[in-house]
Structures are given as structure tokens and as C-alpha cells.
Amino acid sequence: DYLYVAEQHRIVRFPAPNLATLLTAKPEILFTDLPDQGHHGWRYLRMGPDGKLYVSVGAPCNICRVEGLAGTIIRLDPTGGKPEIFAYGVRNSVGFDFQPGTGEMFFTDNGADGMGDDSPPDELNHAPRKGLWFGYPYFGGGRDRTPDFKGLKLPGKPTFPVVEFGAHVASLGIHF
Numbered sequence: 001d002y003l004y005v006a007e008q009h010r011i012v013r014f015p016a017p018n019l020a021t022l023l024t025a026k027p028e029i030l031f032t033d034l035p036d037q038g039h040h041g042w043r044y045l046r047m048g049p050d051g052k053l054y055v056s057v058g059a060p061c062n063i064c065r066v067e068g069l070a071g072t073i074i075r076l077d078p079t080g081g082k083p084e085i086f087a088y089g090v091r092n093s094v095g096f097d098f099q100p101g102t103g104e105m106f107f108t109d110n111g112a113d114g115m116g117d118d119s120p121p122d123e124l125n126h127a128p129r130k131g132l133w134f135g136y137p138y139f140g141g142g143r144d145r146t147p148d149f150k151g152l153k154l155p156g157k158p159t160f161p162v163v164e165f166g167a168h169v170a171s172l173g174i175h176f
Contacts, residue, residue: 004078006043006055009036011076030080035060035070044095044173049103053078056107058092063112063137063146071136073107073127087127089134089158091141095173104128108171109161111141120144122171123161132159141167 002013003022011034012027030053034043037060044056052075059071066072069083071090076083087107096107105127111120120141125134135158138149142164165171 002078004045004053006045008043009034011045011053011055031076031083035068042094044093046096047078048075049098051078052076054086054096054105056090056093056096059136062114063140063148065137086130087132087134089136091136097174097176100176106174108174109134109141110170111167112146115140115144115146116167118167121164121167122169123165124163124171124174125159126162133157134159
């Protein structure tokens with residue numbers, strides 16, 4: 001009964017029980033504090049099997065230390081409220097889906113630029129539960145360490161991709 005829209009800076013929904021209502025509907029604001037920076041500012045939204053909204057929030061740079069919701073996949077109730085971080089250490093996911101039968105998330109993630117023609121790989125990741133760290137910015141993609149973070153201690157145990165694609169292929173989503 002709603003059309004959900006993830007804008008660069010906010011998430012809204014429009015009442016949409018029918019086309020006539022949708023055409024005149026005003027947006028209901030669900031959340032307004034998404035990072036509002038142009039680099040990786042596209043948002044991808046999907047309803048999860050748990051009835052929550054999932055939104056990818058890219059890093060605001062090529063390789064940098066991220067703060068807040070940047071570099072994550074968040075989830076929130078479809079009626080709004082404060083989101084929670086579902087996955088972090090995600091550079092720029094432009095698509096995800098939930099495996100039928102298990103309800104587990106798989107998502108693509110584009111690797112960093114400027115690390116060479118053949119490095120780092122783009123990724124297909126598996127997030128079976130909340131709280132996993134996928135390596136960014138310490139890893140530019142796959143197991144390839146970024147130059148600026150190479151000598152630093154990792155903040156946690158990374159979850160590496162289930163599939164590493166070629167560098168710069170820009171895998172733009174997944175669908176079961």
C-alpha cells in the first residue's frame with residue numbers, strides 16, 4: 001500500500017493503494033539523516049523478508065575512514081524511526097537481494113579505484129546476519145589491502161566475499 005523512495009539524504013514513502021492516490025500523495029518522511037554527499041550517493045532500497053526496509057549507504061569517497069551510517073547497509077521499520085546498521089565496511093553496494101528459503105542477504109560491492117588495473121576485485125558478499133564487517137576501508141575489495149590502511153590494525157574480523165569478480169567490472173546488483 002506504499003511506494004518507498006530512498007533519496008540521497010532521506011527515506012520517504014507515499015500512500016499508494018491505487019494510482020490515483022499515488023499521483024496526489026504527499027511524502028511521509030521516515031528518516032532524514034542519511035549522509036548527503038555526492039560520492040556514492042545513490043541509495044538502493046529493498047524490503048527484507050523480516051518486513052524491514054534495507055538501504056545501502058555508500059562511502060563518501062574512494063578510500064577513506066567512514067563515520068556514522070556511511071559505508072553500511074542499514075535497516076529500519078517501514079513506518080520509520082532510527083535505523084540500525086545491518087552490515088558495515090561496505091564501500092559501495094548498488095544492489096542486494098534475499099535468498100529464497102533462507103532469507104539471507106547477498107549484496108554486490110564495488111571495489112576501490114586507483115589500486116591498479118587488476119586490483120581490487122569487485123565482490124559478491126553474503127550477510128546471513130546483522131553485524132558483519134566486510135573490510136572497507138582496510139580492504140579495497142576482496143583481500144586486497146588499501147595502501148593508506150595496509151599497516152594499520154584491523155578493527156575486527158573481516159567477512160570476505162563469496163565471489164570475487166574482476167577489478168572495475170562494477171557489478172550492479174543481484175536478484176534471485
